[in-house]
Every structure is written in structure tokens, then in C-alpha cells.
Amino acid sequence: MKAAVLTAFNEPLEIKDVPEPELTDDGAIVEVKACGICRSDWHGWKGEWTGFLAPLPMIGGHEMSGIVKAVGKNVHKVKVGDRVVVPFTCGDGTCHHCLEGHSNVCDNQTMPGFTYNGGFAEYAHVPVADFNLIPLPEEVGFEQAAGMGCRFMTAYHGVLSVGQVKPGEWVAVYGAGGVGLSAIQIATAAGANVIAVDIAQDKLDFATRMGAVHAVNSKDTDPVEAIKEITHGGAHVSIDALGINATLQSSLKSVQRKGRAVQIGMTPMGKEGEIPITVNSIIADEVSFLGSFGMPRSEFPYLLSQVATKKLQPGDLVTATTNLSGIIDVYNDMSNFNVNGVTVITDFTS
Numbered sequence: 001m002k003a004a005v006l007t008a009f010n011e012p013l014e015i016k017d018v019p020e021p022e023l024t025d026d027g028a029i030v031e032v033k034a035c036g037i038c039r040s041d042w043h044g045w046k047g048e049w050t051g052f053l054a055p056l057p058m059i060g061g062h063e064m065s066g067i068v069k070a071v072g073k074n075v076h077k078v079k080v081g082d083r084v085v086v087p088f089t090c091g092d093g094t095c096h097h098c099l100e101g102h103s104n105v106c107d108n109q110t111m112p113g114f115t116y117n118g119g120f121a122e123y124a125h126v127p128v129a130d131f132n133l134i135p136l137p138e139e140v141g142f143e144q145a146a147g148m149g150c151r152f153m154t155a156y157h158g159v160l161s162v163g164q165v166k167p168g169e170w171v172a173v174y175g176a177g178g179v180g181l182s183a184i185q186i187a188t189a190a191g192a193n194v195i196a197v198d199i200a201q202d203k204l205d206f207a208t209r210m211g212a213v214h215a216v217n218s219k220d221t222d223p224v225e226a227i228k229e230i231t232h233g234g235a236h237v238s239i240d241a242l243g244i245n246a247t248l249q250s251s252l253k254s255v256q257r258k259g260r261a262v263q264i265g266m267t268p269m270g271k272e273g274e275i276p277i278t279v280n281s282i283i284a285d286e287v288s289f290l291g292s293f294g295m296p297r298s299e300f301p302y303l304l305s306q307v308a309t310k311k312l313q314p315g316d317l318v319t320a321t322t323n324l325s326g327i328i329d330v331y332n333d334m335s336n337f338n339v340n341g342v343t344v345i346t347d348f349t350s
């Protein structure tokens with residue numbers, strides 16, 4: 001099969017023929033029909049997440065949908081021919097977190113494209129398939145499903161489950177990339193008033209199309225002051241979708257007393273990811289600083305029902321489609337922060 005293989009960090013991926021993945025007893029082989037290209041893939045490609053990435057050579061891609069081509073002998077629910085989407089945080093289905101519905105924090109978590117070969121290939125193997133493969137409703141296309149993972153599903157969990165966003169609340173979203181734009185669409189659908197913050201005007205324009213009622217360009221405006229003014233004291237919920245020092249700090253300072261600051265954007269691994277925060281303000285203002293990671297499989301039925309009825313439209317975030325050779329162009333654009341929306345691979349032959 002054709003695959004985009006990561007053989008050396010920060011170098012072009014090799015597009016070449018590799019053996020098809022081997023089927024395990026509890027796993028399934030998925031013929032990949034669409035796979036999103038994400039900043040997390042870029043982090044892996046840059047060599048920033050080596051502690052966690054499978055040894056090279058490996059195949060990235062964690063936002064995939066496709067058709068089941070083969071199942072192992074212990075797989076009973078998933079059938080050959082099923083249309084499926086794969087959560088980027090896969091669980092073992094047996095630890096207490098999985099059993100309690102929180103597979104996104106599974107004790108034995110695996111991730112396609114990071115801990116094992118992912119969807120930048122014609123076929124991908126998914127372990128514990130009965131647990132990890134989610135059936136796709138008829139109404140949801142492969143491209144839209146790829147647009148859903150990981151950014152849209154991550155935002156869904158962050159906004160609704162962790163952030164507990166309610167109708168009429170003010171929600172600030174820092175970073176109008178894939179996660180941020182998703183969070184804006186989802187919080188808006190939940191009835192919140194969303195303020196988007198970014199340094200790029202074209203991203204802010206996109207954010208407005210996704211439903212943001214205010215757009216703050218933090219290149220020339222102090223976003224914390226702007227948000228306090230718009231909301232008369234601070235947002236109920238602030239989401240940092242980027243994960244750098246400046247956005248994390250500002251997001252935390254943007255919430256009102258008793259507010260919730262949801263951290264979705266991953267900071268760099270190691271020392272650079274250790275960000276100082278003013279703990280006394282968190283205590284005195286009773287602010288909740290909440291981590292949010294991926295989305296458990298237990299939330300998929302709710303997300304998919306809203307996508308099937310078009311109340312949520314992850315496909316709106318897909319701005320381009322490409323082939324395996326096109327991944328490197330997207331990585332280069334990401335290096336220059338020159339990406340607007342989501343690019344999805346739909347051609348796996350070249």
C-alpha cells in the first residue's frame with residue numbers, strides 16, 4: 001500500500017509502498033477514505049514529542065474515517081464493510097476509566113499516528129476494534145468525519161463536558177485554528193456568546209463565520225482588557241486552543257470570578273511547556289483551571305447525532321483536500337502559521 005512515512009524529523013515525508021498492516025485478533029483493518037492533517041501531526045514531525053511517538057520510521061495521521069476491510073477473530077460488533085470514524089484517543093475498553101465512560105484518559109491509551117501507525121496510508125490497523133471503531137451515520141460523509149477528528153471532537157468535549165458551557169454565557173476562545181474554530185461553532189450552537197481572539201485577521205473572519213459575536217485582534221489590542229470590557233467583567237468560560245505562554249496566561253485572566261478556564265491547546269513537551277501562573281488569583285477568584293483532552297467514545301453518539309442533523313457542521317472547517325504528497329506543504333504552512341481551516345487527505349494513491 002502507499003503511505004506517507006516519517007523517516008527523519010523535520011524532513012519531507014517519504015511517499016512509498018509499504019507492507020499492509022497486520023491484523024490482530026482484537027483489531028481491525030480500515031481502508032482509509034479521509035484523514036485530516038493536524039498541528040499535532042506537525043509537532044510529531046518536528047520531533048517535539050519523541051517521548052511519546054513510536055520509533056521511526058512511522059506513519060502519522062490520527063483524524064481518519066473509512067471502511068472496515070478486515071476484522072480479527074475476537075471482533076464481534078464491528079463488521080467488514082462498516083463505515084467508521086476513529087477517535088484519536090483510543091482505549092483498552094477494560095480499565096476503570098474506560099468502564100466509567102472516560103476512555104480519553106484510559107490507563108493504556110493508544111493513539112493512531114503517534115503510538116502506532118496512523119491514517120496517512122491506504123490502510124490502517126486499529127486495536128480493540130469493537131471499542132475503538134465508531135459507526136458513522138449514513139448522513140455523515142468521510143470528509144466531514146475526518147474534519148471531526150481530532151479538533152472538532154476535542155472542542156466538543158472541552159466546551160460541553162469540561163467547560164459546561166450554558167446558553168447565554170460569554171465564552172472567549174483563544175486561537176482560531178482548527179480547535180478554536182470548532183469550539184466557536186459548538187459553543188455558539190449551545191447558545192453561548194463567543195468572543196474569538198487571534199492575531200490573524202483572516203482567521204478572525206473565519207471565526208465570525210463560525211458564529212463568534214466579537215473578534216479581537218490581539219496583535220494590536222490587549223485581549224484581556226477587550227474581553228473584560230465586552231463582557232462587563234470577564235467571560236464565564238475561556239478556552240485556550242493554542243497552548244503557548246501568552247494565550248494560556250491571557251485565557252486564564254479573561255474569566256470572571258468563579259469562571260472556568262479550559263486548557264485544550266497542548267504546550268510543548270519538557271521545560272518549555274512549564275508555564276508559571278498566578279495561583280493566588282485562581283484561589284481568590286475561585287477560578288477553575290481545567291484540562292481537557294480528546295473526547296471519550298461515550299460522547300460520540302451525541303456529537304454524531306448533532307452532525308447527522310446538521311446542527312453542527314465540522315465539514316465547514318475543511319478548506320482544502322489533498323493527497324499524501326500534499327502533507328509536507330501543509331506542514332510548511334503550519335511552520336509559518338499560514339493555515340486557515342483544515343486540510344483533509346482524500347487521495348491515498350500518490
Ligand SMILES: [Zn+2]
Binds near residue numbers: 091096097105
Ligand atoms: Zn482504558
Ligand SMILES: [Zn+2]
Binds near residue numbers: 040063088149150151
Ligand atoms: Zn489532530
